[in-house]
Amino acid sequence: MSHKIKEIREALDEIQENRTFSLEVRYEEKELVSPISRESHSYVREEEVTGRDDDRKAILEYLVNVETIESVSFIAIVGIGGLGKTTLARLVYDDDVVKKHFDLTLWVCVSDAFDLKSVIGKIIKSASNWSIDQNLELDQLQRRLRQKIDGKKYFLVLDDVWNEDSTKWDSLSSLLMGGARGSRVLVTTRSEKVARVTRPFQVYHLKVLDQDKSWSLFEKQAFGQRLDIEKSDFVALGKEIVEKCKGLPLAIKSIGSILYFKTSKADWLFFKDNELAKAIRQEDNIIIPTLKLSYNHLPSYLKHCFAYCSLFPKDHEFEVQMLIKLWMAQGFIKADQNQCLEDIGYGYFLDLLWRSFFQEATKDEWGNIWSCKMHDLMHDVANLVAGKGSVLIDKDFINFDENLVHVSFPDLSVNNTVSFLKNVSPLLRRNYKLRTFYSPPFIKKPWYDSESDLESVLTNCMGSCFKLLRSLALGSFRSVKKLPSSLGELKHLRYLDLSHFDEIQELPNSITKLQNLQTLNLEGCRKLSSLPKDIHKMVSLRHLLLIGCRSLSHMPCRLGELTCLQTLNMFVVAADRDIKQSRRPRRKNMSIGEVGELRNLNSLRVLRIENLRPDIEGSENSKLQEKQHLEELTLSYSLKFDGHIDDHTLVEKYEKSLKLLQPHPNLKTLLVRIYMGEGLASWVTSLNNLVQLSIWGCTNLKSLPEAMGNHSSLRHLSIWGCPNLISLPEGQMLRALRRLTIISCPFLLQRYNKTSGEDWPKIAHIPNVEIY
Known part of the structure; x- marks a missing residue:
């Protein structure tokens, strides 16, 4: 390879010496001009428009009847291409209400690259019906514009805007501010990001027709x-x-x-x-060409991310964080040294959402988007731009191409997937360019008539076809009982999904050779009893997903060396079966990781600790208070604890153990389970950013800290199975809540039920209340 690089350098040097062009000019992405003429006009016959009457009335209401602070204010209509934004704007523009309400109506199709002189010239032309001399200076143009609009209540439509540069927009909007009070500018765009640049008082999201x-x-x-x-x-x-x-x-x-x-x-x-x-x-x-215009205007780094979505079937519900992890695995997300890849990736996703590439976004309790969908025709655009190198394999395998790079099998049976691999593995061995092999977990357990054949095919692919793989999801193979040791040879792998492998009891230790692996998903591996002892070698690991691994008995020691770890959604504290009243010191098992392993994991954002006990050693060494990035924390105590101690001492031990597990004040979500103390630790009142608090199965709990009443950030409070809890703290907390769930708490049910509860008026304002 070094010799090849040397030859390339020498060839480039020779070209540069004889050049008639400069190789030193750096390429920078510029705003693209639409390859298809998008010139629009302001006339449409009302009888030709169907299904937009409610939208027309809504826009007219904003134009005519809504008072705003600014004399000239902006409205944006946002939606994907082909949705009818221009048609709706025409319908409004030609309405008799608009003609009577405004002194001057203007229509400009922006469409091309946003050039200030060009846009001003078009506005003047719309106002005067004659073309402007293109040689006029900007100063001359702005004077003519002000002559036309200053002091008049005007209505201007700027159709098909693509500009995302706020400085360019500010230059135009400052010239438009001379209109009389009540003047309106209506912008149509495919991108919410563009809409936000205009700082509108109303963004109207146009929907598909029912x-x-x-x-x-x-x-x-x-x-x-x-x-x-x-x-x-x-x-x-x-x-x-x-x-x-x-x-x-x-x-x-x-x-x-x-x-x-x-x-x-x-x-x-x-x-x-x-x-x-x-x-x-x-x-x-x-x-499709109309929709593809949106793709053409994307910066290159977003084009890769959008095209990758062709791997998923139509009407697929994207889990946003999983999609970001797959983008990371392919190297699509670029970040500086101090930036977090996941944060940059979420920004990429929001950018695509704002540009209408995604729709039907669903938000979690604190406003983050966790799932979305893509319009079927936008999915066709993704297929078009992804080309033959990225395919979703169907049962007939007709989509296969020898230059395949990304492949998914969302709807195939195990038999079909195995047949495909048998058919194409010789070709893949000759041209092994494969970067993604994505077979999602089946809801039902897959069936295959020969387990040994299944394992043989998988082993064969590991050693030949998958050498350059970045992302691997093996849902089609989840019935295998043993993974091949050759899994460790996939040295480029960054994303590995082994979720719901029901029969796997242990992973091959060779998996710890995957030092580039960022995401390891083992969720739902219900028979998995332990993690590889050398897991500390997987130094790039950022997300270790273990929910549903109910047979997992402990964590390996040296887990604390995985300092990149951000998600650890199940840390299992080993059950100490040697707790006796004997005073003889216990011998420490050096292969079992204790809670103290958490002390160096300061990048954690999601942490769930299972099997806690009130007498556990090392809780203070977990140093949760130093984890400033931690957003979600679950503290779940063991149901099986038997310390042979009196109740009062037991309560004190529980309360002391919870006190030692104090998190950083930045925490947003806290769940406490099966805790046997009579009160929560006082540090709960210091969590000023807490959005969601859940308290489940805490049967001894009698009260919540009174100071919790001062919480103004809490939006969701969930209390289940706390029969001794008498009341809720009053104050700002109750006024700020948006959801309250109380289940199997008889005292609270009596006080806060809607029909006869004396304290119902204190929670009646909360939009979502469940009490039973």
Whole structure:
């Protein structure tokens, strides 16, 4: 390789010596100009628009009846391409209410790269109906603009805006501020990020059409006023076709127009079965190229991330953090030395969401987005730009290409996956470029007729086809009882998903050779009894996922050397079966990691400690108070503790042990389980950023600290199985809550129930209350 590099350098030096161009000019990404003409106009016939009447009324309300602080204020309509943003803006622009309310109405299609002189010239042209001399200086243009709009109550539509540069926008908006009070600027864009740059008083997210409105639009396009066919014969077929359009008006109108010229039911059936996908995808059609404009405007680092989403099936619900981990594994996320890859990746995701590449985002308790979906037609764009190197394999394997880089098997049986690997492994050995092998866990346990054959195929691939793999998920193989030791040869691997491998009792110690591995998912491996003793060698590990590993008896020692670890969602404290009243000192098992292993893991964000006991040693050495990045903490005590001590001493020991586990004040989520103290530790009151507090199965708990009443950040309080808890602290905490859950707490049920509880008025304002 060194010789090859030397030859390349020498060749480049020779080119540079004879160059007529500069190799020293550094490439910088610039704003792209749309490859398709997007010039829009302000006229639309109202009878041609279907399903947007409610949207029109909402926008008119913001334009005419809503008072704002600024004289000139901004509204943004946001949505994916083909959704009808421009059509809605035209409908509003031509409304009689708008014409009567504003002195001046202006329409400008921005579309191309955002050039201040060009935009100002278009506004002046819209106001005066004559073209501007392109040689005029900016100062001359801005004077003419102010002559047209200053002192007038105007309505300006800026259609199809792509600019994300706030300085460019500020330069334009400052020139628009001379209008009379009540002036409005309506911006249409595919990107919420663009919308936010305009600092609007209202962002209106345009949705897809519902089923009834979709059919109404299709019916108008496909049938019109024609009398040569009996419409009722085509309804069932038409509704199947409309379902494929997923409420996107552009797709519905385009396909309806195609079918208008097909007069027989056989033609419609053939179109549905053979031409529908082609009509949506083909390059010379308007639908996909229109949506692809959004992709063309992405910076290169986001293009990789978006194209990678083609590996998942349509209508897939993306788990955001898992997607970010997969992006990290492929090296798509770039960060400086002091930046966190996960934070940068979440920023990437938000950027794609704001640009309408994702939709149906679901948020957690503190506002972070944890799942989303992608529109089917946007998924087609992802397939288009990903090309043949990234495919979702179907049962016929027709998508396979010898240059395959990323492959997923979301819907295949184990037999089909194994058959595929047998068929293509010789080819992959010759051209082993594979970077992703993604087979998600099956909900039901997969069946295969030959376990030995299954393990043999897996072993064969480990040693040949998977050498350059970055991401590996083996859901199709979860019935194997033993993983091959050759797993440790995948030295480039960064993401490994072995979740729900029900039969695995231990992992090969060779797995600890994976020193580039960032994510190891072992969730649901219910028979896994221990982790490899040399796991401390996996120095790049950031996420160790263990929820559902119910047979895991302990953690290995030296786990504290994994200082990059951010997620450790199950740290199992070893059960000490030698607790006796004997005074003879116990011999320490050097292979078992204790709570003190946590002391150096200061990058932790998620931590769950299981099997805690009130007499456990080393709790103070965990140094949870120093973990400033820790956001989620679960402290779960053992049900099996038997210390042969009187109740009062037992309570004191519990309270002391909880006191020693004080976390950093930055904590956002806390769950305490099966804790037998009578009161929570006082440090709970110092958690000023706490958003969610859960207290489950704490049967001795009698009260919560009164100072908790001062908490203003708490949004969700969940209390379950605390029969001795009498009341809740009053004050700011109750006023700030958005969800309160109380289950199997008889005293609290009596005081706070809606029908007869004396303290119901204190919680009646909380939007979500469950008490039973």
